[in-house]
Amino acid sequence: MKITGLTTYLVAPRWCFLRIDTDEGVTGWGEPIVEGRAHTVAAAVDEAADYLVGQDPLRIEEHWQVLSKGNFYRGGPVLSSAVAGIDQALWDIAGKVHGVPVYQLLGGHVRDRMRVYGWIGGDRPDVVADAAKNMQDQGFTAIKMNGGGELRRVDTAAQCLALVDRVAAIREACGPDFDIAIDFHGRFTVAMARRTLPLLEPYLPFFVEEPLVPELTDQIGQICSSTSIPIATGERLYSRWDFKDVLSAGIAIAQPDLSHAGGISEVRRIAAQAEVYDVALAPHCPLGPIALAASLQVDFASPNALIQEQSLGIHYNEGSDLLDYLVDTSVFGFADGYVTRPTGPGLGIEVDEKEVARAAEVGHRWRTPTFRRDDGSLAEW
Numbered sequence: 572m573k574i575t576g577l578t579t580y581l582v583a584p585r586w587c588f589l590r591i592d593t594d595e596g597v598t599g600w601g602e603p604i605v606e607g608r609a610h611t612v613a614a615a616v617d618e619a620a621d622y623l624v625g626q627d628p629l630r631i632e633e634h635w636q637v638l639s640k641g642n643f644y645r646g647g648p649v650l651s652s653a654v655a656g657i658d659q660a661l662w663d664i665a666g667k668v669h670g671v672p673v674y675q676l677l678g679g680h681v682r683d684r685m686r687v688y689g690w691i692g693g694d695r696p697d698v699v700a701d702a703a704k705n706m707q708d709q710g711f712t713a714i715k716m717n718g719g720g721e722l723r724r725v726d727t728a729a730q731c732l733a734l735v736d737r738v739a740a741i742r743e744a745c746g747p748d749f750d751i752a753i754d755f756h757g758r759f760t761v762a763m764a765r766r767t768l769p770l771l772e773p774y775l776p777f778f779v780e781e782p783l784v785p786e787l788t789d790q791i792g793q794i795c796s797s798t799s800i801p802i803a804t805g806e807r808l809y810s811r812w813d814f815k816d817v818l819s820a821g822i823a824i825a826q827p828d829l830s831h832a833g834g835i836s837e838v839r840r841i842a843a844q845a846e847v848y849d850v851a852l853a854p855h856c857p858l859g860p861i862a863l864a865a866s867l868q869v870d871f872a873s874p875n876a877l878i879q880e881q882s883l884g885i886h887y888n889e890g891s892d893l894l895d896y897l898v899d900t901s902v903f904g905f906a907d908g909y910v911t912r913p914t915g916p917g918l919g920i921e922v923d924e925k926e927v928a929r930a931a932e933v934g935h936r937w938r939t940p941t942f943r944r945d946d947g948s949l950a951e952w
Contacts, residue, residue: 572597572668574628577620577657579603579613582930583890585937586859587613588922591660593628599663600922602830602861603656605648606887607939615653623657629668631661635836651809651833658834659865659918666917673865673918677839677872684909685870686878688713688752690857690885700740703749712908713750713777713878714741718767721942721950724760731763735770742774750777752803757784758951761793768798778803778824778853784951788817795821806855808832811841818848824877828855829865838866842873851877857885860897864918871912879910891930898923 573594580588587604603612619638626634638654639645666673674680689711691702699716706714718734734753741751753776755764764782771779778801782794785807795802801823808814809832814825825845827838842852852875854866863881870876881903883893894900898921902913913919942950 572628574623574626577616577623579616580927580931581609581613581934582859582896582927583933583935584888584892585609585935587656588859588861588896588927588931589616589656589660590922590924591623591628591657591664593664597628597664597667599628599660599667600861600918600920601656601659601661601663601834602859602865603653603659604830604858604862605652606858607937608649609935609937611649612652612656615649616656619653619657628661628664631658631665631836634658634661635833639833639837646809648807648809648831652831655828655830655832655834655837658836659829659861662835662865662868663917670916672871672913672916673835673868674872674912677835677868680871680912681874682871682876682912684911685867685876686712686908687881687905687910688715688750688878688908689881689883690714691716692886699737700744703741703751704744707745707749710905710907712748713752715752715754715780715880716741718753718755718779719758721944722758722760722763723944725762725766731767731770734767735774738771738774738776747775752777752780754780755782756951757781757807759783761787761790764794765797768794768800772799776800780804780826781806785813788813788820791817791822792820795823803853805841806831810837811844814841814844818845818850822850824851824853826853826855828858828862829869830856830858830862835865835869838869839872842869842875846875851875853877854879856880857882857887860893860903860920861918861922863893863903864913864920867910867913868918881905881910890935896923896926896930897921 576592587609589601591599780803803824805826
């Protein structure tokens with residue numbers, strides 16, 4: 572079997588899909604994307620095609636090594652995301668060739684269902700308690716919310732207390748069996764994180780995500796040691812080498828993104844690496860159905876997988892949503908806060924190729940919003 576072509580599709584709301592074709596008619600799908608840089612990643616995939624066309628698609632590890640390490644300049648979000656989508660598609664082909672889900676090729680499933688959480692509100696949530704209760708009524712047992720919008724480097728007491736009040740309202744509305752995760756989104760400085768986290772502790776958040784930007788990874792140990800709240804990070808870390816320091820710094824949950832951190836091959840290794848530090852796995856995935864399908868394949872094969880993010884109804888999904896590009900949407904049928912183990916071959920989904928092609932004719936140019944503080948200076952988005 573030989574690879575005959577790689578085709579990328581930019582589809583709403585902000586995604587990039589990849590189809591890899593072979594001379595035996597087996598097709599694999601992946602999702603190589605950096606949100607806000609879809610065209611750039613698609614160009615990196617096109618460059619990788621120069622090497623891949625004519626190759627045996629089942630030599631997945633060989634291709635990962637060549638694409639990741641075979642160039643003098645390597646790593647970073649764009650190249651790692653291009654490799655990630657290619658890797659997903661190659662595993663999809665391998666599973667289809669052997670007639671089994673990818674997790675079977677990774678050693679078999681270690682659980683029968685995977686817990687998932689949903690998003691509520693936006694960057695400026697108002698009535699978050701009602702939104703969380705609505706999620707709970709739909710069967711979800713956990714949600715994630717943003718911790719705040721534009722923040723000063725050291726912001727007011729009112730900003731800190733507003734977040735605490737929102738979390739308190741959710742806890743009161745949903746009870747102690749409902750988990751509340753809070754995404755700081757890298758918007759908090761070390762000082763703001765250390766100031767705010769103790770105020771949240773009485774409400775026992777599930778975890779606080781990305782309390783610092785990745786440039787300050789060397790300081791995340793200060794955050795971990797200053798609070799009893801589990802700290803999660805990893806969506807902007809792209810390899811097992813990037814995770815090495817945060818794992819030893821005391822984080823509780825590693826959040827590699829299957830579309831950024833080298834795909835199934837690398838995230839599987841990161842998951843095993845995290846086990847050494849008693850760290851749980853919770854793949855980051857505010858993306859499309861292919862990225863979610865790839866994430867679940869790793870979840871079902873990883874003993875330390877804790878919970879899976881999914882983007883159904885997330886505020887980024889304007890124009891299209893998680894299920895719009897699937898032939899059979901029941902594969903992502905969430906019930907009682909869980910998704911059942913997929914049993915189809917490869918990634919376990921069937922992509923609606925006609926709908927993808929139609930959407931790609933329109934395309935998108937989604938860009939990261941620019942946040943500014945009240946003095947006009949740039950704030951972290």
